[in-house]
Amino acid sequence: DTGVSQDPRHKITKRGQNVTFRCDPISEHNRLYWYRQTLGQGPEFLTYFQNEAQLEKSRLLSDRFSAERPKGSFSTLEIQRTEQGDSAMYLCASSFGSSETQYFGPGTRLLVL
Amino acid sequence: QQPVQSPQAVILREGEDAVINCSSSKALYSVHWYRQKHGEAPVFLMILLKGGEQKGHEKISASFNEKKQQSSLYLTASQLSYSGTYFCGTERGGSTLGRLYFGRGTQLTVWP
Numbered sequence: 001d002t003g004v005s006q007d008p009r010h011k012i013t014k015r016g017q018n019v020t021f022r023c024d025p026i027s028e029h030n031r032l033y034w035y036r037q038t039l040g041q042g043p044e045f046l047t048y049f050q051n052e053a054q055l056e057k058s059r060l061l062s063d064r065f066s067a068e069r070p071k072g073s074f075s076t077l078e079i080q081r082t083e084q085g086d087s088a089m090y091l092c093a094s095s096f097g098s099s100e101t102q103y104f105g106p107g108t109r110l111l112v113l
Numbered sequence: 114q115q116p117v118q119s120p121q122a123v124i125l126r127e128g129e130d131a132v133i134n135c136s137s138s139k140a141l142y143s144v145h146w147y148r149q150k151h152g153e154a155p156v157f158l159m160i161l162l163k164g165g166e167q168k169g170h171e172k173i174s175a176s177f178n179e180k181k182q183q184s185s186l187y188l189t190a191s192q193l194s195y196s197g198t199y200f201c202g203t204e205r206g207g208s209t210l211g212r213l214y215f216g217r218g219t220q221l222t223v224w225p
Contacts, residue, residue: 031211042115042200042215043155056212091154098211099143099162099204104154 002026004105006092012111013082020078021108025094032075033102034067035091043091043104049075082112114139116203118216125223130189133219135201137182144177144184145202145213148195155200159186163206188221196223 005024013019025032030051035043046065047057051072064082069075079086089109093102116137123131135144143162146169147155159169161177161184169175174187188195198220202213 033212035215040217042202042218043213045212045214048211056209095211099160101157101160101168102145102202102213103157104147106154 004092004094004103006090006105006108008108009106010109010111012113014113015084016081018078018080019082019110020076021090021092021110022074022076023092023094023105024074025092026103029094029096029103030072031095031097031100031102032069033093033095034075034077035093037089037091037107038087046077079110082110084112086110087112115214116201116216118199118201118219120219121217122220123222125191125221127193127223127225128190129223130187131191131221133186133188133199133201133221135184135186135203135216137203137214139182139203139205141177141179141182141203142206142210143204144175145204146173146175146184146186147200147202148197149200149218150197158199191221191223193223193225196221 007022033048034046037043049069064080067077089107091107092105095102119134146158149155177184198218200218202215
């Protein structure tokens with residue numbers, strides 16, 4: 001039984017660099033979500049896909065963030081010109097449709113120096 | 114827009130009960146409950162859907178008051194493994210169906 005996987009698990013980068021994270025959802029799940037979580041807070045929605053279509057992007061998300069899900073399988077989240085405020089845990093979740101259980105991956109912890 | 118959880122923290126002895134509450138100012142379609150241990154991903158506990166359907170953990174119960182937009186998670190006969198931060202995620206209908214808004218969490222500590 002394979003759950004949601006994310007890579008890398010940890011990333012340290014210098015301010016101004018670009019970073020890319022990968023998420024592999026549970027194979028039969030057509031929905032994929034990206035969340036960001038900082039210390040003491042709950043996960044904050046960033047964007048989500050249904051198959052390969054990106055259906056919604058949070059207004060809080062700056063233009064430096066972009067996500068893709070080619071062929072409706074894995075997804076990538078790219079952050080360009082990273083800032084120290086981008087330091088957080090980036091969580092990916094997948095589900096089989098809306099209003100269904102969202103299963104979270106282990107997350108990618110980003111530290112921007 | 115995020116739901117409000119209460120209490121912020123709970124400390125229990127093993128075997129005691131606890132209730133965690135979640136309330137929203139917006140009309141809700143469903144409420145999702147998760148538990149997260151330090152450094153780990155949130156783990157699904159339960160979904161409560163508008164209309165009364167529930168899916169989830171056998172040993173955990175919850176309620177959803179659709180009129181008041183409130184949900185409560187009931188933890189009975191707590192075990193050491195129940196320690197962690199509990200989050201409610203609320204789902205609204207319409208164009209945002211599927212998107213979850215999470216509260217700030219309730220930190221539960223169970224002592225032997």
